[in-house]
Amino acid sequence: MPVPLLVPALIGLAFLLLPLIALLVRAPWRSLPEQLTSAEVWEALRLSLVCATAATGLSLVVGVPLAWLLARTRFPGRGLVRALVTLPLVLPPVVGGVALLLAFGRNGVIGQWLDSWFGITLPFTTTGVVLAETFVAMPFLVISVEGTLRAADPRYEEAATTLGASRFTAFRRVTLPLIAPGIAAGAVLAWARALGEFGATITFAGNFPGRTQTMPLAVYLALQNDPAAAIALSLVLLAVSIAVLAALRDRWMTAS
Amino acid sequence: MTRSAHRPRRTLQVAGASAAALLTLSACSSSGTGSDKGSSPAKPSGTVTVFAAASLKESFEALGKTFEKQHPGTKVTFNFGGSDTLAASITSGAPADVFAAASPKTMATVTDQQDAAGTPVTFVRNRLEIATPPGNPDHISSLKDLTKPGLKVVLCDKTVPCGAAAQKALDAGGLTLTPVSYEQDVKSALTKVELKEADAAVVYRTDVRAAGDKVAGVDFPESAQAVNDYPIALLENAPNPKAAKAFVALVRSTEGRKALSGAGFLKP
Amino acid sequence: MTDLDDTTTGVLAEGLDARLVVQRGTFRLDITLTAAPGEVVALLGPNGAGKTTALRALAGLTPLTSGHLRLDGTPLDATPPESRPVGVVFQDYLLFPHLTALDNVAFGPRCRGAGKAEARAQAADWLDRMGLADHAGAKPRRLSGGQAQRVAVARALATRPRLLLLDEPLAALDARTRLEVRAQLRRHLAEFEAVAVLVTHDPLDAMVLADRLVVIEHGHVVQEGTPSHIARHPRTDYIARLVGLNLYRGRAEGHTVRLDAGPAITTTEELSGPAFVAFPPGAVTLYRERPSGSSARNLWRCEVAGLETHGDQIRADLTGALALTADLTTVAAAELDLHPGAPVWAAVKATQTHAYPA
Numbered sequence A: 001m002p003v004p005l006l007v008p009a010l011i012g013l014a015f016l017l018l019p020l021i022a023l024l025v026r027a028p029w030r031s032l033p034e035q036l037t038s039a040e041v042w043e044a045l046r047l048s049l050v051c052a053t054a055a056t057g058l059s060l061v062v063g064v065p066l067a068w069l070l071a072r073t074r075f076p077g078r079g080l081v082r083a084l085v086t087l088p089l090v091l092p093p094v095v096g097g098v099a100l101l102l103a104f105g106r107n108g109v110i111g112q113w114l115d116s117w118f119g120i121t122l123p124f125t126t127t128g129v130v131l132a133e134t135f136v137a138m139p140f141l142v143i144s145v146e147g148t149l150r151a152a153d154p155r156y157e158e159a160a161t162t163l164g165a166s167r168f169t170a171f172r173r174v175t176l177p178l179i180a181p182g183i184a185a186g187a188v189l190a191w192a193r194a195l196g197e198f199g200a201t202i203t204f205a206g207n208f209p210g211r212t213q214t215m216p217l218a219v220y221l222a223l224q225n226d227p228a229a230a231i232a233l234s235l236v237l238l239a240v241s242i243a244v245l246a247a248l249r250d251r252w253m254t255a256s
Numbered sequence B: 001m002t003r004s005a006h007r008p009r010r011t012l013q014v015a016g017a018s019a020a021a022l023l024t025l026s027a028c029s030s031s032g033t034g035s036d037k038g039s040s041p042a043k044p045s046g047t048v049t050v051f052a053a054a055s056l057k058e059s060f061e062a063l064g065k066t067f068e069k070q071h072p073g074t075k076v077t078f079n080f081g082g083s084d085t086l087a088a089s090i091t092s093g094a095p096a097d098v099f100a101a102a103s104p105k106t107m108a109t110v111t112d113q114q115d116a117a118g119t120p121v122t123f124v125r126n127r128l129e130i131a132t133p134p135g136n137p138d139h140i141s142s143l144k145d146l147t148k149p150g151l152k153v154v155l156c157d158k159t160v161p162c163g164a165a166a167q168k169a170l171d172a173g174g175l176t177l178t179p180v181s182y183e184q185d186v187k188s189a190l191t192k193v194e195l196k197e198a199d200a201a202v203v204y205r206t207d208v209r210a211a212g213d214k215v216a217g218v219d220f221p222e223s224a225q226a227v228n229d230y231p232i233a234l235l236e237n238a239p240n241p242k243a244a245k246a247f248v249a250l251v252r253s254t255e256g257r258k259a260l261s262g263a264g265f266l267k268p
Numbered sequence C: 001m002t003d004l005d006d007t008t009t010g011v012l013a014e015g016l017d018a019r020l021v022v023q024r025g026t027f028r029l030d031i032t033l034t035a036a037p038g039e040v041v042a043l044l045g046p047n048g049a050g051k052t053t054a055l056r057a058l059a060g061l062t063p064l065t066s067g068h069l070r071l072d073g074t075p076l077d078a079t080p081p082e083s084r085p086v087g088v089v090f091q092d093y094l095l096f097p098h099l100t101a102l103d104n105v106a107f108g109p110r111c112r113g114a115g116k117a118e119a120r121a122q123a124a125d126w127l128d129r130m131g132l133a134d135h136a137g138a139k140p141r142r143l144s145g146g147q148a149q150r151v152a153v154a155r156a157l158a159t160r161p162r163l164l165l166l167d168e169p170l171a172a173l174d175a176r177t178r179l180e181v182r183a184q185l186r187r188h189l190a191e192f193e194a195v196a197v198l199v200t201h202d203p204l205d206a207m208v209l210a211d212r213l214v215v216i217e218h219g220h221v222v223q224e225g226t227p228s229h230i231a232r233h234p235r236t237d238y239i240a241r242l243v244g245l246n247l248y249r250g251r252a253e254g255h256t257v258r259l260d261a262g263p264a265i266t267t268t269e270e271l272s273g274p275a276f277v278a279f280p281p282g283a284v285t286l287y288r289e290r291p292s293g294s295s296a297r298n299l300w301r302c303e304v305a306g307l308e309t310h311g312d313q314i315r316a317d318l319t320g321a322l323a324l325t326a327d328l329t330t331v332a333a334a335e336l337d338l339h340p341g342a343p344v345w346a347a348v349k350a351t352q353t354h355a356y357p358a
Helices: A003-025 A032-036 A039-072 A078-090 A093-104 A111-118 A126-151 A155-162 A167-178 A180-195 A199-205 A215-225 A227-253 B002-015 B020-030 B054-070 B083-091 B104-112 B161-172 B186-194 B205-210 B221-226 B241-252 B254-262 C051-059 C101-111 C116-129 C145-157 C175-191 C203-209 C227-232 C237-243 C330-336
Strands: B046-053 B074-081 B098-100 B116-126 B128-132 B153-156 B181-183 B200-204 B216-218 B228-235 C016-024 C027-035 C040-044 C066-071 C086-089 C163-167 C195-200 C212-217 C220-225 C246-259 C264-279 C284-287 C298-310 C313-320 C324-329 C343-348 C354-357
Touching: A003 A227, A032 A227, A039 A078, A039 A126, A039 A167, A039 A180, A039 A215, A039 A227, A078 A126, A093 A111, A093 A126, A093 A199, A126 A180, A126 A199, A155 A167, A155 C086, A167 A180, A180 A227, A199 A215, A215 A227, B046 B054, B046 B083, B046 B241, B054 B074, B054 B186, B054 B205, B054 B241, B054 B254, B074 B083, B083 B098, B083 B104, B098 B241, B104 B116, B104 B228, B116 B241, B116 B254, B128 B161, B128 B186, B128 B205, B128 B221, B153 B161, B153 B186, B161 B200, B161 B221, B161 B228, B181 B186, B186 B200, B186 B205, B200 B205, B205 B216, B228 B241, B241 B254, C016 C051, C027 C040, C027 C051, C027 C195, C027 C212, C027 C220, C040 C051, C040 C203, C051 C086, C051 C163, C051 C195, C086 C145, C101 C116, C101 C145, C116 C145, C145 C163, C145 C175, C175 C203, C195 C203, C203 C227, C212 C227, C212 C237, C220 C227, C220 C237, C227 C237, C237 C246, C246 C354, C284 C324, C284 C330, C298 C324, C313 C330, C313 C343, C324 C330
Parallel strands: B046 B074, B046 B098, B153 B181, B153 B200, C040 C195, C040 C212, C086 C163, C163 C195
Antiparallel strands: B098 B228, B116 B228, B128 B200, B128 B216, C016 C027, C016 C066, C212 C220, C246 C264, C264 C354, C284 C343, C298 C313, C298 C343, C313 C324
């Protein structure tokens, strides 16, 4: 095995793993049961899982068609649109949260109409959490699915068309099953990103236990005056995400 | 101008708390602009590193400029942030000369670790105000008004000082308030009002002042029960103790107090 | 440039009647294509000639720049591909990998409105006809090349198209499978009652499968006719090479055709005016010394440019007085001590040549 590759690889691995190991080493194991029996922890965990899953679902519903549009159609300014779609990847999440407030806030560009026409306000609601997480997580899904679509042979869609399938039927019955592994991978990425989302969520949806306080928010606030509790919460989040990712990986990603 | 400013400060510090004696001394020696004191080994020079609570940003930056003018050859660098975070970095060995915290509790974490040189002194106090959008559209005039149904109020989370203070004030008034959000710091709470997402927030007077005309402030009597003391201390391992002493002296001088009260802080 | 036994042109009440014009950058396809029901037409041509473009235009996958397309009298120019009564067998079949053979075949009937059970019944019937009843439940990756090809044909036929398009239907098969599948495909095409158009660059596939060949070069039809006619009367170097003939163009005067560039060739036919002369490589005899007693009047001094094995024979490419290819046995090649650069004399008997008007 070539040393110039092996050494940096091991350094990289160690760099990624050491903080996690430190978390385990310094975890307040003795007070852990007590920390984790508080209702607030489970409330935050439940909310995190529900919101991350809902955000992933929302990303799938609009993100997959968006990926298809980017991969399979030609329109002026497509390159620009793609760049804009990936913007949330580089945008600091807090800025994303502020941007969401400016758009969907009670006083926002769209939010003011939602409020005055339908009486819907999104900030400080669980829906707001889902939106914030979707904003940050969807680009991961779109990028992943678009890549898979580009790699997939578009002639299958043509073949379906010659058999009498409309473009939508061809997409639904042929393309979608063909790119299912890519969609699954993208959904897992998006879900993981949504689960860990902090900045956009706290900025757009605020922090209220049971309604908008997800695990990362609980961790951050616990860190202010009770680092031991923060570590305990982090361990729970870590354990849950490892469990879910491992399960999905076995079921979906290796099957392809 | 520099010279004339020293005289009243000196008197004031002598009259001050016993803990200030050390500072008074240093203030004297640091004032050496005349040739008669040119030989003094205490003349401040070099860089002073000040860790200060985020709410002190505007006033401390102005004082930093004054300090550099008064003592040519010095430079003041600031690290503003949440008091808890700053305290944590100081106890972890961050090279700082001065620490100005937003609560005695956070200062205590530093003194408990024997990282402060001498006893911290309270140099200003801050009290709460209700921040509303400009013009106070919901006609809020008391803390009790915040409990009106349908009103969107944000508070700081109980884990941060402004949240703890707000809770104290509510308890004092015998009020129960369910906010729409417990924000992670005072600036976030204020931002929600500035963006008109929230109808009101309980924040510090200084924050209302700093926000200018983007928010309006409403004073309330219960805030007297939740006044926050801001302690300042020299640090044990200060790389530049002479200049640090001089900076603390400036903060506590008449000039310093003027700058701080201009930002909305109260006298200690 | 149309051929002598071109079929009827003009509007047909039945079958295919098309003029396909597709402009793509600098490439322009412009061909006229007609076919009667039951007829199998092969589009033959080198790579890049526009065969596949023509096929895609017929299927509606590539829009026409101009021209027209009528099938059984109905204009299809503006009909989207999913509404055309056209079935396509793609070059690498494009069987949907996530569906079983049965569901691949049932896909078309489903899309055209059949219920699930009905579509599957139809599909099972088609697979049975193709001798694939045992493989109905198999996913495409578990089918052999020949089986996959038959599933693809079944899938295309299951929509009961009025026009069946086959893009290089045998190209993806190995030599042995190809022989067998070609015979089967010929049978299925013979049974097919509507128009079939197949695209190939393989002259053998074209000649075995098609009733009529349409040869395309550079986007244009250069010749069309029955396989035997085209084999005997090639009009371009490409076709001549395909059918294995040496082809020359010149001006005929009695029994002599004086070539545009080169010597004259003595023929048996008596013609006048522009003409083609063709002869097979096997008609050429090679000598190292000039044959003194030879009666052949077609004798040229050449040089061996290259040698290659061609079946059980050696094919020699010659340059010199006349560029030609000659086939000879391995033994003869050894006796002549042929090698690139060797000077040779090439002779062709007049009776072995074939001349026809250009």
